[in-house]
Each structure stands twice: as structure tokens, then as C-alpha cells.
Amino acid sequence: MEPAERVEHRRVVEELQELAALTGGPDGARRVCWTEEWRTARAWLRGRLAEMEGIEVETDEAGNLWATAPGDSERAVVIGGHLDSVPQGGWLDGCLNTVAGLEVLRALAPGKRPVTLRLVDWADEEGARFGRSLLGSSATAGSLDPEAVRGLTDREGVGLPEALRENGVELDRMKESNRQLRDAAAYLELHIEQGPVLERMDLPLGVVLGTFGVERHLVCFRGQHAHSGSTPMDVRRDAFLAAAKASLAFRDDAARRDDVRGTTGIVDVSPGIVTAFNGHCEVSLDQRALDAGVLADMLRAAKAASEQAAAEEGVEVEWERVWRIEPRPFDRELIELADEAVREVAGTAHRLPSGPLHDAAEMAPLMPTVMLFVKSLGGLSHTKEEDTPEADIELSVRALHRLTAETMQWVAGRG
């Protein structure tokens, strides 16, 4: 391996620590998008890029920052990340991706670029201030509906369009950033897992199969509440017990496969007092699967289970969809390249779906896409306790480096 291709993986850990010292603190990261701390992080990134030769840097209409290392072809491999964090966030979520990408950009010197290599630092992946995640990447992908976000405000009542304008972004021009993708031929992203799977398998790295499709519903059971003393058991129409039965059935159905999820999170009962059983109970159901057909089957099974539980308890049930998104499976060939890269640096590769969404979900429908995961300690994320052993971070940078080099060859070969 030639010196120019050696990635300085240790430097990534040091730069992440530097960034944490600059824009974090005892309560965790403070890089909420469109705020002063985020702009400080961006300025730090621009400073690092300015030290490198031959890199073109620009910010697009959506506030995304692009660094371009021209190669033998204009066709480009894009590495994505996001410096923005949630409030009191971790030191790795999003910025590992960007800082590792920066290092890969350094390592893959001009002579080693059969195609162009680009790093994008997406704006507002978290949606922490205005509640809309993947804002920058969805604008560039073209899936953003400006009308759906125009009225969003933060806790102080500041509107999203106003906050964007303070950062030089016009909401109605954000989708013009789509031109950045004109020559994009593949998209790569490294991220912490934010789940327990790799740690439990004692593996540092995983290959991501795609982001889950999600079906999210509120399921409302209605019976009739009455006094806990005066009402015999056999005449009750207890909405909570119907919801309890249904929620167990939702879980049992999801537990039959290891690549799906089924979660009851919200549980609201009424009247919710000691001396009455409940006439009303609303639960949320969040179902996830990597396969659209499997997800549709799960939804049908859950509806049937809820109706059976309702019938058994003498109550009514109604469903209301609150959100859905299609599964975004990643590219089969890039998954193979990622698997090879992980095996080369870590010996063993495990393939797993992504629970959380990522900017990669916006890119997957537009170009071949794949992600790498690195182990999260305790599965924790979006908290200052978020952590990954430094040795694993370094392995992840090496894997991203290899994957990027291989993907550039792959793109060149297809051209």
C-alpha cells in the first residue's frame, strides 16, 4: 500500500475530540443546526478543508457544505455526514461521518482518484430545532415539500424560514441544490449504530442493508368505563385490557423475525384512576421492516389482532395512520464491497438493517448507496453518554477508506 493511501485514522479521533471541546461541554454536544454552535463547527470544518490542496468548497442552496476533490472523471463518489447534533447530544452521531470523510478525502490523493470524490456535510439531519429531520438531504434529493415545513417554529416561536435566512438559506430555493447530484454515482456513509446489535456480537463494524420502512399508527380502543367495585368482571368493556392484548400480539408477531420491529410506545388510558376500569385507551404502534411486503403483512396482522382483542373485550377499535415511509434498501453491489472492506479491516462482517433514518435514506432512491455502522456502547445515542471505543473508531475510518477506494474503482469501471 502506498503512503498516499494510508489513512491517518488516529487523527480522526483527535479531530472529533477537538470538535467536542469546541462545540460540546459537560452536558454534551451543542451543534443544533442553524445556531451559533453549528456555525462554529462548520467554520472548524472549513478551516480543515482550507488546509488541503486542490479541494473546492461550496455551500449549496439548502445550506449543505460540499467539498470536491476532482478525479480522472467528473463522475463522483459522495461521502456524507452531518455536523449538526441534538441538544445535549453525543460526540459521534453525524460528525464521525463528516470527520472520517474528511480524513478519507485527505488520504485519497489526486493520483488515486479514478473518479471525483466529494464530501457533503448535510444541514439539519436531526431536525432538533424545528422537528423536521433530513432537511438538507431531502431538499437536495427533491423529496422536501417546502409548504409542509414553512410554518414550523422553534420553542421561542422563531419560524423555520427566518432561521434559514439568518444562515443564508431561502426555503423556496433549497431544492435547487439538486444540481449537486448531477454527476453523483454512489453515496457512502459511516455512522455509529445507535443500537446494541454489534456490541452484543462483539463486532466493531457492520454493513447496513438499508433503512427500515416505517408504518406508524395510533390505535384507539373504546369501551365504557365504570366503577371498579360495583361492576362485575363479566359485563365490563375494558379498553385497556383490549389494548394490552393487542400490544402483546403486535410484539409477538414482530418477534418472529430478526429484521423487523413492532413497538407500542404511547399508552394513554382514560379515566386512568384507581377506582375505575378504563373506557378508553390509545396506543401507538411503530412497525419497521426492510421489505415493503413484509411490512404490509405485519400491518395486516396487527389490524386483525387488534380487532380480535377488541371483539374479545367487547370494545371498538379504530386506526389512524400518523406517518409512513417506504423501506430504503441499499445497493446489492455496494453491500458486497462494504462487506469486503469490513472483513479486510475487522475479520468478520455482520449485515444489519438501520433502525433510525439517515441522510443515506434520501440518497438511496437516486443512486447506489451503502452505509457502514460502527459499534455503539450500550446502544446509547442522542445523549452525552454516547460512545464508541477509540480502537473501533479507527477501524471504522480504515473501513470507510477502503470502501471509498473500492467504490471509486467500481464507479470508474461502470462508466
Place this chain on the structure above:
Amino acid sequence: MEPAERVEHRRVVEELQELAALTGGPDGARRVCWTEEWRTARAWLRGRLAEMEGIEVETDEAGNLWATAPGDSERAVVIGGHLDSVPQGGWLDGCLNTVAGLEVLRALAPGKRPVTLRLVDWADEEGARFGRSLLGSSATAGSLDPEAVRGLTDREGVGLPEALRENGVELDRMKESNRQLRDAAAYLELHIEQGPVLERMDLPLGVVLGTFGVERHLVCFRGQHAHSGSTPMDVRRDAFLAAAKASLAFRDDAARRDDVRGTTGIVDVSPGIVTAFNGHCEVSLDQRALDAGVLADMLRAAKAASEQAAAEEGVEVEWERVWRIEPRPFDRELIELADEAVREVAGTAHRLPSGPLHDAAEMAPLMPTVMLFVKSLGGLSHTKEEDTPEADIELSVRALHRLTAETMQWVAGRG
């Protein structure tokens, strides 16, 4: 039957309507104890008693009103009721008992009294203003702990001792009212059922076997919440699902008998959001039975069920008792007399436990006690919709009249 013994059951309905017009309104009854409306109801009762000859009226140290019709012996049968209501209450809960007792007092003229007959209008059965029910009767029974209620305040911040004083009652002297029970030999009470049992059986009247013992607990399940997308089903420690399983088991155990209850009312989950399963879930369990041994068995079974559910879901469970009261079974011989009285006026008698507590529960440990129930439409109570057909009210007055006369003979025979 001689004219003096004929009860004017129609007058009871008319007097209840009169009382409702005086102290109720479009939103229901307003006779909350220790308020102006309650004093108005009491003044109305005193007026009715003043029209009758040979009746001694006094108010005791606990604010209970006693009307005494002397008989051939000082040994007394006591009929109890309460004019006080919840806010926006019904026209029957408590005052049916008092007004029917008034009519029985009228009907059982001096020559027909082998023993003394007394009517007591208990103060503050509902505890609607200060949260302590059975206040007057528990003071007289001797079970009241003044220290446990001294600090109680109403919504406006008025203290219980102050409100009592406005009504001529000194908290620390309330238990002196116990002297009223010196010659009491039996206690009778008529009440609306406040449940659906008699209506479902198409019966007007029932004989009450006693008031339930109650075991009331908070059951707290603790696991670990995590993200609904990133956490595989098989590694979850979902506290809500453990609580759901346990709550179903609590119900299933109670459903094996028709004279017990088991109710989950409170259900509090945390974090209670769509995108996570719950690491914490607290439910209430209210168990009721007429037999102390059965109640103890139910509690043991529920604890075992909660531990099994917790173990299956990988979570911890803890129990905290919030309240308990022993079952208060009524007197076997008086139950027989009540059964005969109901069968004579209604043809069929059904025996059932009382779900709610009543002043009779305070009297049952002290003397032979029994209650009659009259059908509640829709099982509704503590609301302006509370109702009972007038024909059934009239039957209930006739049954109370017969039961009282028979009980007076029974007491005389035991003397």
C-alpha cells in the same frame, strides 16, 4: 295490615323530587357536606321531622342528625342515610336512604314499636369536599383518627377543622358521638345499587351481603427503554408489555368468581413516546372480595403473576400498598330477614355484594347490619344521570318498611 302500618311510598318519590328542586339543578345535586346547600337539605329534613309527633331530634358531636321514635324498649333499630352528595351528583345516592327512613319512621307509629326506632342522617358520607369519605359514621363508630384528617383542605384551601367549626362541629370531639350507639341493636340501610347487576337481572331489589374488602396497590415494572428502530425485539426489556401481561392475568384471576373484582385503572408509561418502547410502567391494581381469605389468595396470585410476567420480559417488579380495608360481611340473620322482605314485595330476591363502601360498613363490626339495594339505571351514579324507576323506588320503600318492622321484632325477641 293496619292503616298505621301502611307506608306512603308515593310520598317518598315526591319528597325526593322536592329535595332535588331545593338543592339540585340542571347540573345535578349540590348537597356537598359542610356547605350552604347541605345545610338547606338538613333544614328541610328538620322541618319534616318537626311535623311528626313524639320524635326527638338531635345533632351529635360529629354533625350527624338523629331522629328517635321511642318504643317499648330503649334497644333501638337504626336506619341510616346521608343527605350529602357529590358535586353534580344524583337525586338518589344517600338521600333515598334518609327520605325512605323518614317515611318508615312515620309509618311505624308508637303502638307498633316493640323497640325504639332511630333514623340517622350521617354527615359527610361522600367526602366530596375534603377527600375523606364516611367521616360522620367513622367518628361515631370510633374508627376515625382525627390526626389523619386534621390537615385536609378543600380546593380553596379551607381546612377541614375550620369547615367543621362553621357547622358547629369540633374535630376533637367528634368521636364522643359514639354514645349514640349505646342502645343500638341493629343497623339497616337502603341504597341505590350504583352498579348494573339488578338491572341486568331485571330485578328491582337486592339484598346486600356486605361491603367488599379492598387491597389497593401500585405495581411498578422497570426495564430499560430504547429506540424502537435500532433495538431488536429479542433484547428488549419492555416494562409496558410486562404490565400488560400482568394486568390481563389480574383480570383473568378475578373473572373466575362472580363475587370478586380485579381492576387495573392507572397505567403510566415512560417515556411514552412513539419512537421508543417503555422502560417504566406503573399500574394500579384494585382487588375486592367479600371474603378475607379469598382476597388474600387473590393478592398472592397477582403477585405471582406479576413476577412471572416480569421474568418473561426481563424486567423488575415492585409492589406498593396504597390502601386496604377488611371485608365487612353483613349479619346472616338480618340477610335472611331482608331476603324475606324483598321476596314479599318483589317476588324474587337476589343477594349481591356491595362494590362501593357505605356507612353500613362502619356499623357492621359493631352490630348486626344489613342493606337493601334498589336497581340503578345503567349502573350510573355520582352524576345527574343517576336514576331509578319510580315504581322501583316505591317497592324499595315498602321493602325497607317490612324489613324494619321485622328487625324490630327480631331485636325485641333477642332482648
